[in-house]
Amino acid sequence: MKEKQFVFGVDLDGVCADFYKKMREVYSDWKGVPQEALTKEVSYGLPEWGTLPDEYSRVHRFAVTQRELFSSMDPIKGAAQSIRRLGSEGVRIRIITHRLFIRHFHETAVSQTVRWLDHHAIPYWDLCFMRDKDLVDADIYIEDTEANIRCLQDADKEVIAFTNSTNRNMSPPPKLRANDWNEAEEMVRQRYYAFLDSHGMPKPEAPGHVPSQTL
Template structure:
């Protein structure tokens, strides 16, 4: 059987990076308890309510959070595991494609925590790829939330669906709003399954 390949991003699509980072900042005393800023731009340094005056401060906080097992503890985006299992049963090869290896010296921890998180949430996948060059990977369909990645994939002629987030409302084209029956049906339709 010829299975279709769906490239799926993790952070902002399956894993709630925003919530995980806010939880970590609350534990560090950098955000008040219960305060969860809603990013209106992809870069947290630009979004209202985040305690990062610049990109260097965000990177320092992210690096510390990574060391504190950020990727192993992230909340799952509601419905993602169930939807991905349904797609797998329908004959879709799920390839996880994430750009998490950007902090030197943390690669082993990040890869292990990512694999642990996927196993803990029973998310099926055939391949696990760590790359920032997602537009160099061919797939029948890509699902991502990052506006710059979406634009790069489309510029490369790769079929791309947007996973809806407050910071990507300006990204044109097809999107799914959540991991529900309608979202799964949309992805299956786009894949021709």
């Protein structure tokens, strides 16, 4: 019988990849305004930057096709290292991202995503491009978009809200919140260890290392 694995569902934009930093750079170019004129405190859809009705999709298309958005973003501090440690301990990393909403550019979005993950040495077993993330199974998720956090919670999924300006003032607040990857990593590890205990499986000898019995 195949041994059950603990699955960590990981969002990319705003959680692992610094989406809003890159979009600020792109939008500055798009509008011809200095980056300093664009606030860092944004909400979903970037209305604080004066985005016109139906303009966001055009800016996003420009970012992906002309500025290689998905392969050029900086990683959020600590994300790659935390995911590598958890993966080395035996956590199954399942990337769940919604990047296929621009028609006819799916190949571009997928190839940029894979290139970015490989370039930053972020391990994963599964790569899922999904809008409805609650349809993808995981033991715990990490997400920054408020609507997705709510949807996962409503589906009785355990989800860590990764703090940024788009979700900082959620009301009611999320059940779980991490302000950085150190906090997120520890939350996942605690639940992973509880999972191992419940299945009579050995714990890693130290964070970032698989148990010697499984080597």
